[in-house]
Amino acid sequence: MSVVACKILPNGYEIASDSISVRFWTQSKGENTKFSKLFEVNDVVVGSVGYAEESSLLQMFCSTRKPAEATEPAILEFFSEFSSWKKKKAEKSGLDNAYLIGFQGKVFSINGWFIQQVLKYEAIGAGMDFALAALYLDNSAEAAVKVACELSIFCEEPIQIISKTTDAGSAKSSGTSTRATKNTKK
Numbered sequence: 001m002s003v004v005a006c007k008i009l010p011n012g013y014e015i016a017s018d019s020i021s022v023r024f025w026t027q028s029k030g031e032n033t034k035f036s037k038l039f040e041v042n043d044v045v046v047g048s049v050g051y052a053e054e055s056s057l058l059q060m061f062c063s064t065r066k067p068a069e070a071t072e073p074a075i076l077e078f079f080s081e082f083s084s085w086k087k088k089k090a091e092k093s094g095l096d097n098a099y100l101i102g103f104q105g106k107v108f109s110i111n112g113w114f115i116q117q118v119l120k121y122e123a124i125g126a127g128m129d130f131a132l133a134a135l136y137l138d139n140s141a142e143a144a145v146k147v148a149c150e151l152s153i154f155c156e157e158p159i160q161i162i163s164k165t166t167d168a169g170s171a172k173s174s175g176t177s178t179r180a181t182k183n184t185k186k
Helices: 052-062 072-090 128-136 141-151
Strands: 004-009 012-017 021-023 026-028 038-041 044-049 098-103 106-111 114-117 121-124 159-166 173-181
Touching: 004 044, 004 098, 004 106, 004 128, 004 141, 012 038, 012 044, 012 098, 012 106, 012 141, 038 052, 038 159, 044 052, 052 072, 072 106, 072 114, 098 121, 106 121, 121 128, 121 141, 128 141, 141 159
Parallel strands: none
Antiparallel strands: 004 012, 004 121, 012 159, 021 026, 038 044, 044 098, 098 106, 106 114, 159 173
16 A cells, blocks of 8 residues: 655665555545655665554664665665564564665665665555556656556555765765655645
């Protein structure tokens, strides 16, 4: 019941998400909820679709830990450690959510235990097909999420965006921009 999209840029990346939260048959959206799908903590940018519980636990986990480096094996190890930690906290292990993780200038897609570096663009969640089509047509991550919000009953504005820029020749982040956009339709 979500969408998170990412686009790799010449000097960094942008990740955008919608804002719908669903509990049973009730949805919360817009300015009534804190953005739990897209956050940055301890130099790790996390876009999450699935259970808010797991996303919240990952946010707590990231407050004291981060991947050893920006490689697929290191991200896999990071999520393996998270799964073990999660079992101690919530008596549940494994990964239920899908993620886009930005770290040290790179973005990784996590679906189950499959980790893959994003080279051009990616989207996850119920609105992913709409977002992927928009990204394929060279739209921004924000525009891709906007398309998904317009066409999928499972996605809602406002849109949150985190943009990271990197220094030329360096994987270190030199800047972050976070903002939320509102639907201007009446």
